Amino acid sequence: MSTGATGFLARYAALIGRLPGDSALRAAAAAAFRTAGLPGATQQQRRLEAWKYTSLRSVAETEFRSDVAPRHEAETILAGLALLDAPRIVFVDGSLRSDLSLMPPIGFARFADQPDFGSLSWPDREPMVALNTMLAADGAALHVPSGLDGGTVQLVSVSAADADFHPRHSIRLGNGATLTLVEISAGQGRYLLNTVAEIHLGAGAHLTHIRLQDEAVTAFHVSTTYAAVEAGATYDSFTLNLGARLSRTEVHATLDGAGAVAHLNAAQILAGSQHADFTSVVGHTAPGCTSRQTVKNVLADRSRGVFQGKIEVARQAQKTDGYQMNQALLLSPYAEVDTKPELEIFADDVKCSHGATVGELDAEQLFYLRSRGIPDAEARSILVRAFLAEALDLVAEETIRGRLDMAVQQWWERLKA
Amino acid sequence: MLDIRGLAASIAEKPILKGIDLTVPQGEIHAIMGPNGSGKSTLGYVLSGREDYTVTAGSVTFNGVDLLGMEPEQRAAAGVFLAFQAPVELPGVNNANFLRTALNAIRRAHGEAELDAIQFLKLARAETKRLAMPEDMLKRNVNVGFSGGEKKRNEVLQMAILRPKLAILDETDSGLDIDALKIVADGVNALRRPEFSALVITHHQRLLDHLVPDRVHVLAHGRIVRSGGPDLARELEKSGYAGLIAEAA
Numbered sequence: 001m002s003t004g005a006t007g008f009l010a011r012y013a014a015l016i017g018r019l020p021g022d023s024a025l026r027a028a029a030a031a032a033f034r035t036a037g038l039p040g041a042t043q044q045q046r047r048l049e050a051w052k053y054t055s056l057r058s059v060a061e062t063e064f065r066s067d068v069a070p071r072h073e074a075e076t077i078l079a080g081l082a083l084l085d086a087p088r089i090v091f092v093d094g095s096l097r098s099d100l101s102l103m104p105p106i107g108f109a110r111f112a113d114q115p116d117f118g119s120l121s122w123p124d125r126e127p128m129v130a131l132n133t134m135l136a137a138d139g140a141a142l143h144v145p146s147g148l149d150g151g152t153v154q155l156v157s158v159s160a161a162d163a164d165f166h167p168r169h170s171i172r173l174g175n176g177a178t179l180t181l182v183e184i185s186a187g188q189g190r191y192l193l194n195t196v197a198e199i200h201l202g203a204g205a206h207l208t209h210i211r212l213q214d215e216a217v218t219a220f221h222v223s224t225t226y227a228a229v230e231a232g233a234t235y236d237s238f239t240l241n242l243g244a245r246l247s248r249t250e251v252h253a254t255l256d257g258a259g260a261v262a263h264l265n266a267a268q269i270l271a272g273s274q275h276a277d278f279t280s281v282v283g284h285t286a287p288g289c290t291s292r293q294t295v296k297n298v299l300a301d302r303s304r305g306v307f308q309g310k311i312e313v314a315r316q317a318q319k320t321d322g323y324q325m326n327q328a329l330l331l332s333p334y335a336e337v338d339t340k341p342e343l344e345i346f347a348d349d350v351k352c353s354h355g356a357t358v359g360e361l362d363a364e365q366l367f368y369l370r371s372r373g374i375p376d377a378e379a380r381s382i383l384v385r386a387f388l389a390e391a392l393d394l395v396a397e398e399t400i401r402g403r404l405d406m407a408v409q410q411w412w413e414r415l416k417a
Numbered sequence: 418m419l420d421i422r423g424l425a426a427s428i429a430e431k432p433i434l435k436g437i438d439l440t441v442p443q444g445e446i447h448a449i450m451g452p453n454g455s456g457k458s459t460l461g462y463v464l465s466g467r468e469d470y471t472v473t474a475g476s477v478t479f480n481g482v483d484l485l486g487m488e489p490e491q492r493a494a495a496g497v498f499l500a501f502q503a504p505v506e507l508p509g510v511n512n513a514n515f516l517r518t519a520l521n522a523i524r525r526a527h528g529e530a531e532l533d534a535i536q537f538l539k540l541a542r543a544e545t546k547r548l549a550m551p552e553d554m555l556k557r558n559v560n561v562g563f564s565g566g567e568k569k570r571n572e573v574l575q576m577a578i579l580r581p582k583l584a585i586l587d588e589t590d591s592g593l594d595i596d597a598l599k600i601v602a603d604g605v606n607a608l609r610r611p612e613f614s615a616l617v618i619t620h621h622q623r624l625l626d627h628l629v630p631d632r633v634h635v636l637a638h639g640r641i642v643r644s645g646g647p648d649l650a651r652e653l654e655k656s657g658y659a660g661l662i663a664e665a666a
Contacts, residue, residue: 363468363469364505365505365507367467367468367489367505368501368504368505368507369507369515369519370466370488370489370490370493371465371466371467371489371490371492371493371498371499372493372498372515372519372522372575372579373490373493373494373519373520373522373523373526373579374490374518374519374522375490375522376488376490378518378522379490382510382515382518383507383510385509386507386508386509386510387509388509389509390509
């Protein structure tokens with residue numbers, strides 16, 4: 001079995017005709033992927049600006065199979081996730097597991113039955129989206145009709161086999177509809193989860209999108225989200241990246257109607273040689289829209305955090321209000337953060353700002369805590385959580401914020417162990 | 418009992434303390450006075466274990482154990498408490514959680530049961546009230562947005578809750594009006610018991626009117642140049658340090 005782009009393409013060739021949905025679209029995606037390859041894996045790919053700080057060479061060098069039996073108990077992994085008391089849609093090794101799910105009372109279809117590739121993604125521009133489009137086998141389509149509240153729905157991904165999975169999700173909220181979507185991904189082993197999600201928010205809709213990425217530290221996690229936000233609608237997202245050997249969270253949000261709002265907040269907490277890349281592109285195409293980003297990195301050992309944030313303001317998008325803040329806390333002299341804010345503004349009456357800070361734990365604060373009897377490790381943990389508080393506090397729902405706090409706490413316990 | 422012998426310390430290779438000998442018996446309050454730059458704050462930091470100071474000579478024992486060989490948190494568990502001259506702000510850290518974490522860490526070190534949130538709040542509210550502090554100080558982030566006086570009172574609140582055996586007050590009186598000064602002094606006086614002692618670092622006599630010291634020591638150029646009874650503070654208030662330092666030199 002070959003690895004890298006060749007391996008994925010060979011698998012696709014063997015599956016032609018057996019994968020659900022538009023085969024012409026898959027063929028076009030395969031052609032795009034053949035040309036592009038895995039970002040960073042070849043000399044040519046290393047020049048790709050969007051992948052300047054993240055190379056998927058390690059993905060290219062890993063052997064993934066589609067026919068391996070799970071090496072770990074998915075049920076055990078799932079049981080350890082401390083899910084919320086709310087409906088859950090559970091995917092194990094890329095496939096829907098109805099028996100482990102608790103279906104929400106909203107519109108639901110699985111990609112395997114009703115394949116829908118959507119209209120927002122760019123397989124020709126994003127190599128990993130091309131790879132997903134080529135091999136996507138399952139996923140969730142959620143639909144909340146106009147005016148309805150979909151409550152809280154958990155979308156859970158558990159990976160237990162050393163294979164690659166390419167889920168394809170679609171979230172649609174009608175005008176004035178609301179939904180809280182909590183995505184949790186975890187697993188054991190050496191796998192690649194390469195998700196593509198499309199989000200459509202009708203006028204006045206409100207989606208709270210929380211993501212907790214707690215993959216195995218031997219795994220790869222790539223996620224590309226496209227969100228189209230219509231007039232007066234809000235896409236309020238928060239991503240917590242804790243796991244994976246390498247993760248790339250890429251979000252493209254377009255504010256297409258007047259008064260649309262996007263919050264793309266995130267925290268990445270890394271140790272060992274973990275690498276996490278949060279890349280966002282916010283397109284302001286309508287007037288009077290607001291985008292907010294607070295992204296925090298806590299980096300221990302030799303880990304590396306990346307933030308790339310681009311705000312594009314079209315000529316007609318007057319009165320745009322864009323804000324972007326990226327802060328990193330380096331817990332080790334060997335940790336690295338790369339931050340690249342970009343503003344591309346064609347309108348003349350806008351308010352856009354961005355800032356970036358990099359620092360270490362404050363020695364005075366640490367001494368103050370220790371002088372009160374708090375042991376060094378506990379004092380450090382308090383200061384790290386204080387640093388993250390500004391981002392985590394942006395999660396309004398208390399039970400969900402509590403779940404994220406717990407994940408941070410567990411991460412910290414693992415680090416000390 | 419605190420026993421300091423020939424203590425010398427430097428920061429970035431610059432000597433600050435040049436041989437301090439000082440004994441504070443249990444139950445006593447000693448005042449350290451002296452001009453700016455004489456090493457008063459350094460003494461407080463060295464006793465509480467701040468890492469940027471290097472002890473170059475001497476010894477410090479506290480109730481018979483070697484203080485200098487201990488980490489700052491171990492010293493706190495042994496009963497040493499430094500009230501900071503400039504209390505540190507901790508954005509994102511809730512004051513009540515901070516206090517409870519500190520108290521429980523010290524209780525743990527003593528093999529005592531930890532207090533749960535309810536037990537702790539009861540204790541903290543009582544102490545807050547006794548120090549005439551607004552209760553919302555417990556809900557705010559540690560020292561963030563506190564006035565100078567509130568920060569000093571928050572130090573005294575921590576001291577009241579942690580109940581140290583040796584309190585080092587580093588200019589806790591500076592920036593306080595007379596009412597706040599009295600509250601601070603009352604807070605320390607309330608801790609007075611046979612096994613409690615205090616080192617009160619101050620520029621001014623006025624705190625010592627409310628917190629009457631057993632002994633007064635004058636620190637200049639990293640050495641104690643004179644020691645005496647409470648009258649020494651009053652004498653200094655009138656005549657200043659200049660004559661004394663010249664006399665010692």
